[in-house]
Amino acid sequence: MDNTQLPKVLVVDDEVKMCFTLRKLLELSHFQVEVAHDGLEAMDKVKSFHPQCVLLDIRMPNSNGYEVLQEIKKISPDTVVIMTTAVASDDSRDQCMQAGAYDYLTKPVNFQTLLEKIEGSLKITLKKA
Helix, strand or coil: CCHHHCCEEEEECCCHHHHHHHHHHHHHCCCEEEEECCHHHHHHHHHHHCCCEEEEECCCCCCCHHHHHHHHHHHCCCCEEEEEECCCCHHHHHHHHHCCCCEEEECCCCHHHHHHHHHHHHHHHHHHC
16 A cells, blocks of 8 residues: 555644654554644645544644634544643533544553544544545
8 A cells, every 4th residue: 555545644733752753653553644733734734634634732832722623623524633632621621522523532642542543533534435
């Protein structure tokens, strides 16, 4: 399978090390991966890269993850968004899920759990296509 046939995942986090690590792990798991470090860059990548799944940190500069989630759902409603946060709350979780997030994970994220969530979400997304 060449790279153009691999499922696309966009990692959005202002922590550069987190993006680097997730990119490497996801590429080894046969995903095509792009990264963004803030909300504005994330929206540009959603429009140009067209990911099937977005891993989206809630706390970032230039617009928080919740605002970015709402924008993604406006321009690409079928894109699966998995929220990640180091500062979890029930209110935050409820708000994200009501806005269309597929899931909400707290950091540090267990990579195996994350992989299962991504793969599960892609099965749903690819059935719609």
